Amino acid sequence: MSMSWKTPDIPEHEHGKPPSVWLSVVAFIVTLAAGIVFMVLTWEHGKSAISGPFFVQVLILLLAWGTACALMYVRYENWIDEVDWWNYLCKLTRAHWRYWAQAHLSMVGSVALTPEAELAERLLGLEGNAPVNPGKVLPLPAGLVATEQSRIEFVLEQLVTPFAGHLSRFAGVHAFHIVLQSGSEQDESELHAVLQKLKLRNLDLVKVLRTEPGTEQAMFEQWLSGNGMPDFCLLLGCQLHEEGQEPSWSEAAVGILFASAAMLTRYADKLKLQARLFRPISSASDSVNDSLNTLLAAVQTPKERIKHLWLSRLPRQARHATLAALKDAGLELPAHDVDRAIGKPGPVNSLLLQALAGEMVQHGQGTQLVALPDSEGVMLNLVGVQTAPVPKVEPVYFGGLSLSVSVGASCTFVALLFMLEAVGARSGWFWCVLVGFLLLIPIQFGVSILKRRLMEDDFYQRLHAQTTQTST
Template sequence: MKFRWTPPAHGEWSAGEPPPVWLYVALFVLIECAFLAGTVVTWPHDKSMASEDFTRTALAAPFALWIAVSSVLYASLYDNRAFEAAVKNTARWHLLMRWQRGVRSGVAVLDTVIFAPEPDLAERMLKLDGSPPENPGRVMRLNGIESTDGAPRERMVIEALLAPLAAKLARAARSDSFDIVMQCERAESYVDVLAVWTKLKLPGKPRIRWLSNDRNPGFANVWFEGDTDTAYAASSESGRNPKYRLVLAWHLNGTGADVRPAASEAAVALLLGSPALMQERPQLKCHAWLLRQIVADADEVEKALARLLAAEQVPRERIRHFWYSRLKGLALHATLGAVKDTELKVEQHALDSATGPQAPVARWLLQALAAKMAHFGQGAQLVALPRPDGVVLNIVVKDKPAVDVPWKSEYEYALLPWADLSGCMALWAFLMLMSPYETWHTFEVVMTVVIGLVVVLSCAWRIFWGPRIYTDDVWRAYG
């Protein structure tokens, strides 16, 4: 299901203001004067007014009726509305919490290994160490990665990627929730991965999944959910996302005399942790978080970036750097224009200008570079990458933003309908005071049963039916 980037609910429901005090005062005067006048007019001439009957009829009964009418008025004009608003606002709060949790979901970057044609590429592109590399249009080769002792160059690259991560990979492999995603030119490269795994004496035999370079890894949607890993449906062992995932991606050019390479070489490894893992082990240190991506057609990039920023994964002022690679034509110009129009105060970093034309490995190389700089305290990083007919945007941050939808005291409500209960009790007292019978009679029994039933129904509505009905209304409309 396509993720919804706009908040799922409208503004808060309001109960308005309770009835003013003068209304209750006016009711009291009106009811009391009416009963007092009526009692005086109909009072027997031969009976003293200084009696219990006169006090009951002229004073106690109208007071009870005033309490009943005032309670009904308060309940109908304010309390019931306040209850409805509180329940709906509570449901809205849960909806917004769920939505914001989804917006700010991400995968943790536990560690990275980066091999690029230029040393210290991330630091130099951000001018932290040395001058930024400038190699536009130049196809570059990885230095220091050569075939030795008959081992193919590809295997040497894999070993160079895995060796620095050996200790963490051993712990991840022992978790029984670990796999390797390999994105490269040949599916047969898994043999070299297994050979290096064995050489490094890492435990077990990991499950390795291959993605061709033209395959979308589904990172924008699938990797944040606990659903079936549909991006790897071709695998014979598809299932739920593992807690640990090692991404290996590389591009090496051929060495033949007739080979005309079109893209620079690069290799990258990212050890990722799932949201479930980080929730179970909050003490586990990570370098950065890759937050949920948003995808858009090339002519919709401006709207997509606006939605991404409006969703407030992080405050926009924290975004300080913008990385992009392999964008061409409309996608490139629309993305650069969108960044300019949103008035983001960011430094732009084009990987293609730094290390020449890029292969599909750039989708992971760029994430690793951004994660490294986020880890180095350089603020949040915005990343833009191509997709068929469009662009993928995501933000990389050092610390995962917390869910912070504010809770208000207005969302709370009394478990019992005190206004209704007060009105029922006052009405029962009024009826008993005005009863023409000296002893308990059918009239009193019927009125007591009816009012008792109203009390039970009012409590049932407040405790059970009302919250469910109002909550269901909100979830049906906005969930």
């Protein structure tokens, strides 16, 4: 079953009340009355009632009453089994959906270079005052300008050097990719020069490639779907001013090292998780309220752990809709507008927000909510460490044998044996009754399996119809 952000909303059934005990009392009275009438009409005149045939007829009468009581409970027991299995499918589907929604990418470390030093700490009020530079086009600090090498090479060196230890330790042993997001193809050769300068071993086994800025979301979605995620990936993003051209955004550079879940488990003593970048959800600007409620309903992380909101590159309408959706959802979060802090945003700002949010998670500031523009309108994602546990769904017992049917069939079987004995039937009739009783066991198992499959088909058809209706 394919997953989407559509919340499974198939209602569970209720068990209902069992048949009243008075029905059994009425059945006993009716059976007793019918038995008395039958015995009065058929009993031989002058024959003593204290005899074997009399007690046999009484026993047959009681067995007939047992069969009637069992038949009254067949429908109720059948409904109980169906309700239990249906509700199990509902719980199991929701648990699978939550596991799907909790998919995340593991951030091992991050570096963020911005025009304002210690940007994340200052925006959260941990250090100094929050910078205010709306609409400005700012360069990186003068300390990030080198005279002996090109500017892009120097910036890349600042991004790669903190991860030199990971490169030296894991390159060649595991699949290690370096992805550079920049606007110039020549920047890839600059990156190779930086790697050669660091003189790390097994660099020839590191896969290096360049992509256009702003393509990380497609890469993240592919990884979250379980496709193409390397053991390690160092994602670099740079937006620098081109010499001789009018700058259109403030400068920024980002480096984030991602590791697969297998690597984190294998090297639990050597790799420390910085933050988890949870699966994002996208929607149109006028549907942000719905997407935020869906995100919170998935409980990727405990709601009370969400402490801050990060914004960048959002159009005015989308920004207002996001802030309104937070209030409607009962989230009173301080909003940190990176565009207001460091000036005009560029394509790397999307990656920058993830790095800043991960840095604050590492500083113990709780889970961070990130709001960014995308092709649909607004994309929301959480960056945190703690995941909310998904309740375990215990499998339910879906009986192959019905108790009421088995009891009713047993009573009928015994009653028939006595009746056949009383009328002096041939042995063939005994064998027919016995075979019929034994065949009832596999028939019950077959009906039970068929009923369960029909219920599953009905359930998943309703789920598919619900998803299709929402998508259209």
